[in-house]
Amino acid sequence: MNKVLITGAAGFIGYYLSKELIDNNYQVIGIDNLNDYYDVSLKKDRINNISDNKNFIFINEDINNIEQIKNIFIEYKPDIVIHLAAYGGVRYSLEKPDVYIKNNIDGFYNILKIASDFKVKHFVFTSSSSIYGNINGIPSKEEDAKINQESLYASTKMCDEVIAYSFSKLYDMPITAIRPFTVYGPLGRPDMAYFSFTNKLINKEEITLYHNGNLKRDYTYITDAINGIYSIIINKPNELYNVYNIAGSKQYSTNELVSILKEAMIENNLVNSDFDFDSLIKYSDMKKGEVNETYADISKINQAFNYVPKVDLKTGIKEFIKWYKKYYTK
Numbered sequence: 222m223n224k225v226l227i228t229g230a231a232g233f234i235g236y237y238l239s240k241e242l243i244d245n246n247y248q249v250i251g252i253d254n255l256n257d258y259y260d261v262s263l264k265k266d267r268i269n270n271i272s273d274n275k276n277f278i279f280i281n282e283d284i285n286n287i288e289q290i291k292n293i294f295i296e297y298k299p300d301i302v303i304h305l306a307a308y309g310g311v312r313y314s315l316e317k318p319d320v321y322i323k324n325n326i327d328g329f330y331n332i333l334k335i336a337s338d339f340k341v342k343h344f345v346f347t348s349s350s351s352i353y354g355n356i357n358g359i360p361s362k363e364e365d366a367k368i369n370q371e372s373l374y375a376s377t378k379m380c381d382e383v384i385a386y387s388f389s390k391l392y393d394m395p396i397t398a399i400r401p402f403t404v405y406g407p408l409g410r411p412d413m414a415y416f417s418f419t420n421k422l423i424n425k426e427e428i429t430l431y432h433n434g435n436l437k438r439d440y441t442y443i444t445d446a447i448n449g450i451y452s453i454i455i456n457k458p459n460e461l462y463n464v465y466n467i468a469g470s471k472q473y474s475t476n477e478l479v480s481i482l483k484e485a486m487i488e489n490n491l492v493n494s495d496f497d498f499d500s501l502i503k504y505s506d507m508k509k510g511e512v513n514e515t516y517a518d519i520s521k522i523n524q525a526f527n528y529v530p531k532v533d534l535k536t537g538i539k540e541f542i543k544w545y546k547k548y549y550t551k
């Protein structure tokens with residue numbers, strides 16, 4: 222049985238990926254420090270959902286505790302490492318840049334170095350769509366990445382890719398960098414717009430749409446993201462160093478997101494049909510650190526692993542709202 226070590230296992234993507242792997246008979250060693258960047262009880266609930274499975278081991282540890290992490294590698298000898306632990310969120314990286322350097326660069330390096338010392342068969346990690354910076358309506362291809370990151374979050378991810386590339390060449394280490402585009406869904410991240418807008422609206426608090434609601438994002442439903450990541454893990458890497466976009470490959474403006482959210486909230490009786498959304502929606506200019514749009518060309522992962530996203534934003538947001546209602550209005 223293949224052993225997979227996942228950092229950030231209590232996170233949104235980490236939880237779903239752990240579940241997918243244990244359901245497919247992999248042994249998963251999940252590491253997470255359960256930090257309070259967002260609601261810790263959500264992280265604990267994710268872990269509780271899978272902790273009974275004999276193929277899953279959870280270890281509450283910080284990736285910056287090098288000796289403890291080394292001991293975990295000595296004890297479990299993972300074949301594959303999936304490094305997801307990081308601070309996400311563009312806005313928070315403007316407030317707390319030090320946190321991003323410490324966790325997204327130092328923490329990344331720690332795991333990469335230990336994985337290299339232990340000669341794992343494949344090191345997979347999540348970079349981000351944000352590394353593309355500002356684009357102009359043209360879907361980003363993997364080779365379009367250059368130094369034009371708008372936020373410190375994005376620059377830490379770009380930095381990780383640069384370090385990983387050198388590692389793969391220097392130590393003959395198979396590495397894959399994944400660039401996910403706005404992943405969303407049930408048990409998702411409360412700091413992301415679709416989730417925080419829902420929280421605010423049902424509490425009758427105002428929401429602000431930057432760039433007058435015209436920011437465009439390429440959204441990826443969680444099951445599509447997991448299918449893409451899973452296909453990368455189960456297949457032998459094509460090259461020593463690989464990079465793949467994972468996305469829905471369709472853009473929606475924030476205005477469109479909000480109207481889809483409104484419809485799903487009414488349809489699922491989260492609010493009444495006469496709920497006054499309009500008085501709660503405010504518009505403002507572009508926000509520093511944000512990019513105008515994200516948009517992925519997914520032909521590379523499609524050709525490599527037949528990746529095809531299946532869930533559109535309307536369907537995915539409905540699933541999120543159904544879960545939200547059950548989870549928060551028990």
Ligand SMILES: NC(=O)c1ccc[n+]([C@@H]2O[C@H](COP(=O)([O-])OP(=O)(O)OC[C@H]3O[C@@H](n4cnc5c(N)ncnc54)[C@H](O)[C@@H]3O)[C@@H](O)[C@H]2O)c1
Pocket residue numbers: 228229230231232233234235252253254255256264282283284285304305306307308309324328347348349350400401402403404405410
């Ligand atoms: N969700 C998205 O839309 C998206 C898009 C692009 C990239 N990514 C990247 O994918 C990865 C997973 O994202 P997510 O949405 O699941 O985020 P998440 O915040 O839900 O998960 C990250 C997990 O890492 C853990 N963590 C952070 N620092 C740690 C440390 N020092 N030691 C141990 N654990 C630590 C956190 O507690 C958290 O549970 C991240 O690297 C993120 O940057 C996510």
